[in-house]
Amino acid sequence: MKKTHNVMIKGTKDGLTLHLNDQCSYTDLKNELEEKLLLHHIEDEESPLISVKIQIGxxxxxxxxxxxxxxxxRNKRNLVVGDIISNVITKSEAKRIREDNDILSITTIVRSGQVLQVPGDLLLVGDVNPGGTVLAGGNIFVLGALKGIAHAGVNGMREAVIAASVMVPSQLRIADCLNRAPDHYDKEDQHEMECAYIDDSNHIVIDRLQVLRHLRPNINRFEGGY
Incomplete structure (x- = not known):
């Protein structure tokens, strides 16, 4: 019967990568790892340090x-541990990822002096009045008038967008990019949703909502589309 190798050692330009079988017992894995590391052990004190990544699947x-x-x-003189790479995540990490990718739907009016912040995408059914602020780790969609401040991608997500039924903001921010609306910017009578995004010249531009289909093809998390 062909023996199963629980430890595979591969050399890369950055050092060594240990691929560890995730199906065997931990004891068998540890014993085989120790055996194979002995084969790669270099006794020369002048040998350079080699970085080791451990992939545990x-x-x-x-x-x-x-x-x-x-x-x-670490017991091998010339080896140092870099990263341990795993496909397994903790419950707290899974919860954080889910929150960051959730679309939180809220029906309210954000009044002057109020701040509404969510970790992922925000779908606000209502207005953001002058002096009000909405912040989101992802995208911001306002089914109402955006007259205050909106900051999407607060953690650095430059692909984030801001959309509103009535786009008359006092200030727009996406990641670290800022755009203050000019004094004469007045679209109270508009009848079409608009969106803001960072263009290729690193500026926030406001355009028709329909352009997102081409600019951000992966943005749609709902069934259907626009």
Whole structure:
């Protein structure tokens, strides 16, 4: 019967990568790792340090087990541990990712002095009055009049957009890009939704909502489209 290799060591331009089988027992994995590291051990004190990445796939390791694997590597004179790469995420990480990708729907009026902030996308059914502020980690969609301040992509998401039924903001921000509306900018009588995004020249521009289909093809998280 062909023996299953639980540890594969591959050299890269950045050092070594250890590919560890995520189906075997942890004990078998640790024993084989120690054996194979002995084969790659260099006794020469003058040998350069080699960075090692450990890929564990779908295996969950406790903090103690992670430290054991790191110690096995560190015991070899010329090896240093870089990263441990895993496909497994914790519940708190999964919750954060879900929140960052959620579209939070809120029906309210954001009045002067009020600040409404969400971690992901914001769908606001209502107005943002002058002096009011809405902030989102993702995109901002206002089914109403946007007359105050809107800041999308607050954590640096430059692909974020801001859309509103009536786009008359006092200030627009997307990631670190800012655009203050001119004093004469007045579209109270408009009948078409508009959107704001960062263009190729690193400026925020306001355009018809329909352009998002081509500019941000991955933005639509709803069934259907516009």
């Amino acid at each position: 779908n295996r969950y390791l406790t903090p103690e087990q992670e430290e054991e694997l790191k110690e096995l590597v």
